Amino acid sequence: MGFWLESAAWAGSPGTPSTALDALLRAVGRTGRPLLVPIRAWGDATAVGEQTAGLGIPVILAGAHYNHIVDDLAAVAKNEHLHLDTSSLAHLGAIEAAVNQIGYERVLLGTGAPARPPTSPINAVLAASIPDVAKRAVLGGNAARLFGLRAPELNLPAPIRAVDAIDVHTHLGPAPWDVPELDPAGLADLLAGHGIGRAIASSIEGIASHAETGNAAMVAACAREQRLLGYLVADPNDLRATRDQLRRWGDAPGIVGVKVHCQYSAQATGSAAMAELFELLAGHGRPVKIHVDGADFADALQRLAERHPRLPIISAHAGPGAPSAEIGAVAAATPNVYLELASSFAGLSDVRRVVESAGPDRVLFGTDAPLLDPSWVLGTYHDAGLDPASDAGVFHDTAKRLFQLPVAAR
Numbered sequence: 001m002g003f004w005l006e007s008a009a010w011a012g013s014p015g016t017p018s019t020a021l022d023a024l025l026r027a028v029g030r031t032g033r034p035l036l037v038p039i040r041a042w043g044d045a046t047a048v049g050e051q052t053a054g055l056g057i058p059v060i061l062a063g064a065h066y067n068h069i070v071d072d073l074a075a076v077a078k079n080e081h082l083h084l085d086t087s088s089l090a091h092l093g094a095i096e097a098a099v100n101q102i103g104y105e106r107v108l109l110g111t112g113a114p115a116r117p118p119t120s121p122i123n124a125v126l127a128a129s130i131p132d133v134a135k136r137a138v139l140g141g142n143a144a145r146l147f148g149l150r151a152p153e154l155n156l157p158a159p160i161r162a163v164d165a166i167d168v169h170t171h172l173g174p175a176p177w178d179v180p181e182l183d184p185a186g187l188a189d190l191l192a193g194h195g196i197g198r199a200i201a202s203s204i205e206g207i208a209s210h211a212e213t214g215n216a217a218m219v220a221a222c223a224r225e226q227r228l229l230g231y232l233v234a235d236p237n238d239l240r241a242t243r244d245q246l247r248r249w250g251d252a253p254g255i256v257g258v259k260v261h262c263q264y265s266a267q268a269t270g271s272a273a274m275a276e277l278f279e280l281l282a283g284h285g286r287p288v289k290i291h292v293d294g295a296d297f298a299d300a301l302q303r304l305a306e307r308h309p310r311l312p313i314i315s316a317h318a319g320p321g322a323p324s325a326e327i328g329a330v331a332a333a334t335p336n337v338y339l340e341l342a343s344s345f346a347g348l349s350d351v352r353r354v355v356e357s358a359g360p361d362r363v364l365f366g367t368d369a370p371l372l373d374p375s376w377v378l379g380t381y382h383d384a385g386l387d388p389a390s391d392a393g394v395f396h397d398t399a400k401r402l403f404q405l406p407v408a409a410r
Contacts, residue, residue, distance in 0.1 A: 001147055002034040014039065015047035022051070029055030034146050036060045036085075042068040045075035049082050058083060058146050062110055064098075065344065066091035066177045066371070076102045083146070085110030086121040086138065090344035090376045092179045092190075092369060095128035095138070104134035108142045117348045119160070120379035127159035127194075127375035160378045162195035162365070162388040166399040167374075168289065169316055169342050169366025170201040172221055176208070182370050184225035191227075194374040195388065196367070198227055200403065202259035202289075206233035215245050222254025229403070231259035231289060236267045236277040246284050256403040257287040263320075268294025269301055278304050278311070287312040287402050292319065298326035305334040312402050314364060315339040323350045328357030338402070340366030341384060342377045351384045360386065364402075365395045 005028075014037065028035050029052075037048050039061050045068070052059045059081055064072040065088040076082040084098055087110035098107050109125065111118035125138050140152040170191070173181050182190060184201075191199050201221070206214020211233045218230040232249055234242045249255055258281055260274075267273045269292045281288050290313060292301055297320055305313050318339035319327045323346050331337045331354075339358060341351060355363055363386065367374040378388070388395050399405070 002036060003028050003031075004036045006038065013041065013047070014044045014051065025052060025055060029057055032057060034058045034060060036062050038062045039064065039068070039072065042071050044068070045072040045082070049075045049079035052081065053079060055081070057081065060085055060108060060110075060146075063088045064094075065089070066094070066179065069094065069097075070178050073098065073101050076106060082106070083108055083142070086125060087112040087116065088344060089121065089124065090372050091177060092371065092373045094373065095124055096130060097178075099128075099130045099134055099138075104130065104137050105142060107138045108146070109139050113348070115347055115349075117346055117351060117380045117383035119382045120346075120376045123160050123379035123382070124373050124376045126156060127373070132156055159375055160382055160388070162374075162378060162395055164197040165195060165365050165388060165395040166403075166405070167191055167196045167199040167367050167369070168314060168364045168399050168403075169340050170199040170369050171204050171207075171371065172201050172218060173204050173370070175204050175371060177371060179370050184221040184228050187370060188225055188227035191367070191369060191374060194367075194378065196374065198229060198405070199369075200229045200231060200256060200399075202231040202233055207259065207261045207264050211235045211238070212241060212245060215249060219249045219252045219255060222252070226254075229254050229256045229405070231255075231257045234258045234260050234277060234281060234288075236260065236265050236271070236273040239276060239280060242277065243280060246280075250284055250286070256405070257289060258284065260288060260290040262291055262293035262297075264291075269297045269304070270294050270299070274300075275304070275307075278308055282308040282311045285311065287314060289314040289316050291316045291321075292327070294320075298324065298330050301327070301337065302330045302334055305330070305337045309336055311336060313337050314402075316366070317341070317343045317368075318354050319343075319350075322346050323354045325350055325353045325357065328354035331358035331362040338362050338364055338398070340364045341380050342366045342368035342372055343380070344372060344376070346380050348383060351380060355384045355386065360391055360394050361398065363394045364399050 083106040144151040203214030322343040367377045
């Protein structure tokens with residue numbers, strides 16, 4: 001039916017010159033069957049396009065992702081034989097951008113199952129702002145045509161939506177990724193379209209560039225947009241500045257917590273600087289959402305939580321960018337540790353183990369919008385066995401209690 005060319009076949013990257021690979025590609029081309037090639041980095045799509053240009057067969061790039069999507073789309077636009085799958089198209093507007101730039105005929109459903117949560121890409125396609133004919137083509141028609149299969153008769157169910165959810169992981173830009181730029185009202189409107197009534201955001205500028213400027217903008221945004229609540233970004237490399245910003249803005253209207261990012265601050269969860277920062281944050285007392293990092297991230301998180309048992313700590317992504325069974329175990333063992341599941345890299349078994357270990361009462365709802373598409377993340381929660389209609393604790397009640405939020409106006 002087709003061929004899959006794994007990068008291990010040439011022990012390098014798609015751009016690595018290889019006489020053996022050239023011979024293999026020519027042999028595949030002679031079969032006339034489609035070829036799937038995983039891409040993992042900037043430039044892979046361009047290299048694959050060049051290497052397969054004369055084969056006369058459709059080539060499907062598996063793994064287009066926001067880290068390299070600009071190159072991915074440019075390569076497909078340049079090479080008519082290239083196509084994209086949806087297995088990693090998790091970022092906001094990804095499906096719409098692909099359809100608009102390369103045509104829906106060249107986008108195919110890929111789920112990454114059984115390794116990845118399959119409902120995430122399916123829900124992203126169903127929720128995308130593209131015509132139904134395009135959705136049917138992406139969900140099955142294009143694959144039937146390329147692989148010589150009988151075209152499926154597809155009914156399009158309504159996408160999964162939340163029900164007056166509280167999203168504990170969102171951001172205000174500007175963002176360094178190719179995603180839509182949203183102001184506070186635009187972010188709130190986007191989330192409302194997915195059934196999310198309130199969101200807690202942190203500043204990307206504050207995380208990645210300058211905490212004071214980003215935090216000031218967040219305070220102003222919360223004052224303007226009542227559907228938006230905010231985290232202040234805390235910098236483990238500058239406790240004096242963090243202490244000053246907590247004093248100035250820690251009780252500002254709409255500011256309900258603190259965000260710590262180990263990766264951007266280049267301080268591992270177990271570092272001395274992080275331990276000092278948490279001493280300061282424990283005195284502030286508001287929930288802390290942390291993006292963990294470092295070789296001992298799970299043990300380090302547990303040590304911080306045990307050192308400060310009254311401080312609610314939320315593990316963003318339930319791990320260092322993706323759900324990790326180790327974080328689920330920490331939440332199970334430590335009563336003040338919570339987690340949320342937003343990720344473009346989530347593994348299905350890891351997601352399920354995290355939820356099983358931690359229990360739904362330790363799981364919050366977070367989307368990482370506007371980097372990630374809320375419909376993608378809702379699919380992940382669905383595959384974890386969590387239902388917006390029945391798991392009110394996950395999607396609303398636990399966040400309301402932790403952040404001491406008033407009842408939303410109906």
